Amino acid sequence: MLVITSFFVASLLVCASPGVALVPGAAFSPPGDWQLRLAESRKEFEVFQLSFSSLIQTPYPRNNTVRADYYVLRSPGPRPAVVVLHAYKEEHSNLERKLCRMLVHRGINCLLLMLPYHFSRTPPGVRSGELFVTGDLEHTVESLRQAAADAVLAVSWLRQRREVDAERIGLVGVSLGAIVCHLVMGIDRRISAGVALLGGGDLGEILWDGIATIGVKQKLLALGISKEQASRKLAVVDPLTYAEENRPRRVLMINAARDTVVPTSCALKLWNALGRPPIVWLNTNHFGFAFAADRVFRVCAEYLASCFEGGLRSAKNPEVNVLPVKLGAVFGLGRTMNYALAAELAPLMRRSLNRSWVYAGAMLTGTGAYATLGITPSGDFDFGAALRLSGGPRKLTGYAMFTFVF
Structure with missing residues (x-):
């Protein structure tokens, strides 16, 4: 009876609208086939390589195995943990790894999750991330569903670890990772805090007006698909759809005031839908964040540490000065x-x-x-x-x- 009740509750959590499940209910239980291998050992922490099967299978075998790097403190737990989600089409994750090291030094374990079709999950013959967003909108929806399911499953894995405090688990996402972060926080109530860097809502507008997806837009136009049709198709995986469920949670938004990849208007739409949570505006474009990554990550770490320690944030938002x-x-x-x-x-x-x-x-x-x-x-x-x-x-x-x- 308990198992049936748990599955029913999980199903309620993942419904986008009646009859439409965003992620499988099984994502709310730990994966059964996970493997963990030590990759790096340092004085204060160790890095393990984690792998498990994705609950959403695709025609690409490499993409069907979820991979992550797990940064875990040597000191005894349980401690808070954060799932870190990287940016679109990244071929290395140096910035996110820097964030993981910074969080570990603040006493927070980190799981750097590889998004679908990126890094070692990239099918042969294409570049990292190239197949995540395509002119096939159904495929793009499935990519985001898979990313969300993988992240929820990663949270489930962390919750059963002895070194992790199951009540203090957060998310951090950068760019595409921030969009997935907002999406997951709208469907998984087990997450207690999050930081979204350079994310936003209204995926149709992001796809149509963002410079990173110009090629995809041209393919859609050739197929006779309009911006409005794209928005309707992507609504099932749009953070705006789930913003009401995310509102009670602690979330910090960090956005670029001159963004041409995730248009500033899309960040504002989501910010309003979330009830205007704390937000930091960088006086730069999407790419200029890298010039101030250390300062931005410091704000991330301080915010998450404050949330996990039960502290109250100041009414004044933190500021990060970036030289455009x-x-x-x-x-x-x-x-x-x-x-x-x-x-x-x-x-x-x-x-x-x-x-x-x-x-x-x-x-x-x-x-x-x-x-x-x-x-x-x-x-x-x-x-x-x-x-x-x-x-x-x-x-x-x-x-x-x-x-x-x-």
Whole structure:
């Protein structure tokens, strides 16, 4: 009777809508075929390689085995644990491994989970992550279902470990991993805290307007599929669909105010749907996060440690200052047009979402180096005054620049 009741409860937890199960109910029990092998031994912690069968099987044998790196403290537990989910199309996971080491040093065990079709789960003949999002929307839905099921199963595995406190398990995701993080937190009530870096909701808009999926959008257009049709098809795996279930949980969002991969509007939609949880806005694009990874990860670790220790977060959100780096075409500095590499060194006035309005910066062009005082009226256009530092007479010149922000 207890087994039947447990299965019924698990089924209720995974229903997207009546009759539609997002992940198999078996994901709420530990995998039966897991294997663990020691890969690295350090003074404070060990790293094990974990593998188990995915509950959602695909035509690609390599993809059907879930793989993860388990960072576990040598000191006695039980301790909190976090499942870490990496970014889209990654071919190495150096940033996420840095986060795992930082969390371990804060007393938190970590499981770095490989998402479907990435790393060793990549089928022969394609690149890491290439098959996760495709022009076949049903396949993309299954990829996200599999990612969610694998993450839930990983949580189930952690909960039965002696060194893990089953009541203090969290999630951290980066980019695609953040989308999966939001999705899983909406269906698995066993997770007590999470941090989502560069994620968002409304998958149809992300697919349609994000620069990382331009090729997929073109394939859908060739098939006669509209943005609205894509959104409806992806709704079953969209974090927005499950946001109401995620609202009571502790979740920190960290997003890029100039994001062109997961559009800022998509982050705002999910933020509102989640009841406006704590959010940190980085004054950069999706890629600029890497320039401040240590500081961002420190905020992640502090937030999770605070949640696991039962502390209350300050009403004031943490701040992470990132220096935006820009590549673009500049007019007014010598020739008719120059290519330029520029950076905002110090914001002087800010506008909404922590974005710079007026800033002091530096610029390198084919005609020399400049110190700049710039204004950003829109995301991809700057104008201001530049003082030449090299390559000619020192003088102040006005300029305008069309930019791509990293």
